Amino acid sequence: MQRNQNYFVQELIDWFSKAKRDLPWRQTRDPYKIWLSEIILQQTRVEQGLPYYERFIDHHPDVHSLADSNEKDVLKLWEGLGYYSRARNLHATAKFISKELNGTFPNNYQNLLQLKGIGPYTAAAIASIAFKESTPVVDGNVYRFASRYFGVFDDITQSATRKTFESLLRDIIPSDRPDDFNQAMMEFGATVCTPSPNCDQCHFTQSCFAYQQKAQNQLPVKTKKVKVSEEHLNYLIFEHSGKYLLHSRTEGIWKGLYQFYLIRSKEEQKELLNKYDGKVTMESEIIKHILTHRRLWVKFVTIEIHEAKSFKNLSKELGLHPFSLEEMLNLPRPKVIVNYLQQAVN
DNA sequence: GATGCGTGGTG
DNA sequence: TCACCAAGCAT
Known part of the structure; x- marks a missing residue:
């Protein structure tokens, strides 16, 4: 079993190195830029967030620049992207890092989690991508891909289910490449193992629980949103x-x-x-x-x-x-x- | 733990 | 047309 999982991880990372989209925040390990991209991409598609990322980097190439801006200007840059509390928290955290931490980013999951606007997903993403910490990310893509591949039927609308997935992934995330593993899981979920999955272009059908059981449409388990009537x-x-x-x-x-x-x-x-x-x-x-x-x-x-x-x-x-x-x-x-x-x- | 928060894309 | 969804978080 462990051997099979090692094989899966290696195949996934190989796939990622070939198929990954060329995105600006993948050209850097600057925690400021990683952080900015992750905040923008919360509940937001890459195509929608990309121009905002470029604009923010143009105006504010580092955390001090962002911190010295004012909230009104930050909100103006954010205009049209939605979830505006993200922008307010972004600015507040920039000020905190610039003024209180002298521009030095917290470099681990637990400390990142203390920052405004940073929850479990974003803390894990920054820790792994910017600092190579072996902490698995669990987002909507990961829930979908992992639940199908491994056959996990826990209800993903229950907050306790996050731990199930974190635990499962913690056992297989490679300590030398946690950044690539995490991004590969998300990228695969975003481009291949989509809600309506593209199984014809998937490398993992042989070992995929859902494919073998024809249960792609049953996973992930998500209790139905109550119909409004x-x-x-x-x-x-x-x-x-x-x-x-x-x-x-x-x-x-x-x-x-x-x-x-x-x-x-x-x-x-x-x-x-x-x-x-x-x-x-x-x-x-x-x-x-x-x-x-x-x-x-x-x-x-x-x-x-x-x-x-x-x-x-x-x-x-x-x-x-x-x-x-x-x-x-x-x-x-x-x-x-x-x-x-x-x-x-x- | 349920709910509100936004905009844009999809089948 | 419209329900559902998309790299979540704060309360």
Whole structure:
């Protein structure tokens, strides 16, 4: 196994030396230039970031020049690239390195990680490329390529999964060429093992888990982003002789806590009433109360939400989370609550 | 740990 | 058309 992995690493680095794109930050080991390129390339394609890199180097060839600039000018140079906090952090870090560190860059992963705008990926990239530290980078390309090649099914949207990949790669990253290995992994993911992979031009199909299992489209595992669609929270507030009808949640989050009756639905309130008319369910019994028992004071409060927001967070935001029974008895009158809810929606 | 942050490309 | 994605980070 170890022998096979050595073979994989060697083939990958050989491929990289032949196929790598000729990019300006690959012509230098100046940590300032490596750093600048990595910040620009965060969530940004090479073609989009390249002209910005050139412009920054023209205006600010070293960290002192950038530090002596002002934030407004830096933002002007950044204009159109997006994620503008990157520019503010870039400038702040340039000032820190220039003034506090006398222009000397931190030269290892842990110290780089302390700098503003530098997270796990960027710290590993700079440490390996500028300082030859054997620390693996894990970015979107690496997740894709490594999960397919090695057959890793961990959900990459879970932050704990980063450790799985770091550990796997730490075992195979060659200590003499961590820079080439890291860049080769990313370059391969960016040009061959793309989301819709180019397996016909891949060197590694013989030993690729996904290719052999025809699982390219199953990897990497990424839990689906929740589709954004409307949903209604229908709160039923019953009042009779100054008393309010509540119930205790029987399951899920907030089990045992009290709340007003709630019917979650995709439908508008009117369709909801039609849907439950005549059906024998707990909820329909409540609907019947609404329709027939006029002496009950009943108010429907319907709130439109998007599924993209978790129910838990939205409820908290709107102040709809259930209360203990004791708290519930001390609530203001329902009408006040209704007004509050409607305001919260606006 | 979930969420917001931006612009541009892709199938 | 549009969901998804691209060398992530801060909060």
